[in-house]
Amino acid sequence: MEKLTFKEIESLEDINMVLNKFEFSSGVRLPLEYAKNSRIVGVFLHNKLVASYMLVTGPDFRSLLFVPDETKASNPFFEHDSYEFMEVNGFWMSPALKSPIQQVTVWLHLIKDIFFSRKKYVLLMRNLHSRNMERFMGMANPKPLFQGAPYVVDGNYTHNQIQVSYTTRWKIVLNSHKYLVEYRNRLKRAAAFSDHRGLIKGLEQSEASLT
DSSP: OOOOEEEEEOSHHHHHHHHHHHHHHHSOOOOHHHHHTSEEEEEEETTEEEEEEEEEOSSOOHHHHTSOHHHHHHOGGGGSOGGGEEEEEEEEEOTTOOSHHHHHHHHHHHHHHHHHTTOSEEEEEEETTOHHHHHHHHHHOOEEEEEESOOOOTTOOOOSSEEEEEEEHHHHHHTHHHHHHHHHHHHHHHHHHHHHHHHHHHHHHHHHHHO
16 A cells, blocks of 8 residues: 555645645635644645645634524533534545545544544534545434534635534544444445446457457
């Protein structure tokens, strides 16, 4: 496997590079000040940025800005001290990470960083059409806080339909067997895709030999 390098993103130039990549991937531009107050981890392959994520370990949390006030007032989760929370945001992964083991390596590094942040609750927000976060949430087994059209705060923009949920760092670790299942499933999908391409190529070569 080609080696992935993980490093923290700190310079303004590199932060903007991450924001540009995430915007291209998701269609959402995260605010610069929000990013600067986050811990940003970049993943590099051959010195090229191929994935990144942001960990926010103290208020204010961007995901909660889009939750309606009536939801916050009626859900007992919001009675917890917000300093027990952390937030995962800004996750994207390049199509250049084609190997299942590379993809799962990124997930496992994210999980490690979540666990060692030592926060009890992990806030997650995703576009309802995001397959990457959908798979991660399926493995993390979160509880939904809000789903639907976001409450839009002046100067903030997100997807038209979002889901905000939470889990715990221990639940993420205890569900580690699901990550192994996901890895095996990705291996099967990669093998099936390779077999399909091989079949198509073989048919094309056979047709070419008959002409």
